[in-house]
């Protein structure tokens with residue numbers, strides 16, 4: 001009998017991340033896809049739930065960096081399969097605009113940024129993902145090279161947060177600020193912070209990033225959806 005996509009399925013998926021069980025994670029992801037699971041739901045209700053629990057345990061000193069890293073590897077493996085499906089399921093007809101996206105300098109977290117990139121792509125944006133630990137010059141160069149309409153910056157760390165403002169200041173200095181929309185995101189990024197540094201919008205999760213970018217780019221759609 002095939003697998004059933006229910007609360008128990010998402011809980012099991014989350015548990016594979018918590019337990020660092022990569023093979024079991026990949027098996028559940030693939031079986032879930034065969035059974036018709038929505039890939040974004042599998043990320044959000046399954047993998048992300050697991051990694052968030054791991055983050056809480058790490059923050060509380062219950063687990064340490066090796067366990068955190070192992071859980072992250074499991075999450076990455078599962079998310080890579082699901083991100084590919086999210087992109088495949090996306091609109092292929094027209095582009096709503098081009099966005100360069102990366103994680104700011106000093107930060108190597110890439111899972112959330114990659115999920116956002118996949119969901120934006122699935123929703124009709126051309127996405128240029130320039131990776132992690134991206135410095136000011138690299139962001140600016142990528143925007144120029146790709147003639148981008150928007151720039152997305154992600155971080156999960158509090159310490160390098162001001163790197164986002166430095167990029168915006170550089171855009172102003174070189175006269176490019178008015179020709180590009182800037183969206184920021186990641187767990188320490190609040191609306192107040194985004195306003196303070198002069199970003200155009202903050203995305204609180206991947207779907208919210210689509211919603212906010214649509215607003216900035218003047219895209220109207222009944223429902224922002226990856227499916």
Ligand code: B1M
Nearest residue numbers: 055059107108109110111112152154157158185186203205
């Ligand atoms: Co790190 N880490 N980590 N970590 N890690 C956090 C962020 C932390 C909160 C854990 C904790 O202490 N509880 C803490 C940060 C504290 C702080 O600064 N406030 C922390 C720390 C301290 C660290 C190190 C410094 C640990 C150390 O070395 N002592 C180190 C950092 C090194 C560095 O970057 N220079 C470190 C390293 C790592 C790993 C490498 C082990 C691994 C990352 C692996 C990887 O990415 N390849 C890791 C992980 C996995 C986490 C947690 C547990 C999970 C992050 C994640 O992938 N979430 C995290 C705790 C937590 O967040 N619960 C933690 C799942 C992902 C789908 O969600 O990334 O939030 P998220 O993305 C969401 C939204 O935020 C939003 O949409 C995404 C999809 O819904 N979003 C955007 C994100 N970017 C966006 C951009 C947008 C719009 C929306 O527009 C452009």
